[in-house]
Amino acid sequence: MSQSVETRDETAATRRSRFGDWSSTATHHTPAEDAQAILTGVLLAGLGLSILAHLKFLTGGVAGLALIVSYVFGINVGLAFFLINIPFYALAVGRMGRAFTIKTFIAIGLLSLVSWWLPLVFSIDHIDPLAGAVIGGLLIGFALLALFRHRASLGGAGILAIYLQDRFGFRAGLVQLSFDLAILTVALFVVDFTSVIFSLIGAVVLNGFLAINHRPDRYLAT
Template identity: 45%
Template sequence: MSLPSPRHSFSEDAQGIAFGSFMAAVSVVLLTHLGFVTGQTAGLAILICYGTGWAFGPVFFVINLPFYWLGWKRFGPTFVAKSFLAVAILSALSMVLPEYLHFGETHPAVGAVLVGCLTGVGLIALFRHGSSLGGIGIVGLYVQDATGFRAGWVQLIFDACLFLVALSLRDPITVGWSFLGAVILNLTIAVNHRKDRYIA
């Protein structure tokens, strides 16, 4: 007999979204310090920033705006409100944290693992509180509903294109370390965020 999944209280959701957004923001600071790239919507925002010199926070916030409509249709207003809040917090923190958080010389292997772990833990917290940070996952689910083409493949194809574009902005070694970080991120989520194993 399986136990019913408990509903989170308002304060628990607030803590979870704040924690997840903060972990992701720390990851973005380290990632950009190392000159890495990543996947999903955050990866697209980072590539735009590398190519233009614009700040990550505003770019990430604006990129996500079109996806809220899809999120509303697919998951409802509560998911959209929580995701909007998480994106806003991450965008703001990514602009504030560099004033207070500084990284010295960091080996790229250690940085890649740490970026993957920080982002993975942050996203798991957001997922478990009915929130998210990016629009590509929503697009993947939308495509899956409409065509049957798996959402995971949609995200994989998008990320592959991002990393190919990254080769024109970053050297192959840096892109390789970035890919390691993406692998660690996805493994962290795959192993630790399973509805058939965890109830909250």
């Protein structure tokens, strides 16, 4: 009986080594789970950015920079987002590992495509500015939470936020907030003061949500 159990264990281990470990545990996500989280996160982020762009609001990090570039130069926000993120891949490769970098690269590429695709299938007729700031912030917050928990990000400040949280224990949400405040300061020279105030509300909602819900001591899966 003992031999039979050992044989089955050896067979299972052989299959895992040959095809990869597709089992989900408390500290491991399967590729299918990662794919679902990345797709969901990208769609939520795309919707949140669509709401903010419709209202001419901003958000923080690279997404905020992409919106600023889009407003100033009139280029697609998805393309701007992809190009601005390129320098941050070096940090991801050097500090966060190949798997994190690949998943982040896929998420950024997909968000660029979604940002181009959404206006073709989704339009906003009217949304209250305060509601738009809160809903947009929450959607992007949910998106980042899904990606962070599957060891991915949307690049830029997200990469640095995860690195600093892993390395020094800083809350990812608070790191994101500091970057967001810097971006919103730049925004004062691009959009009107009222838009900056609503953008700040959205950034506080987004990063407050992350600071409360993304804690390494509560979630260990990779």
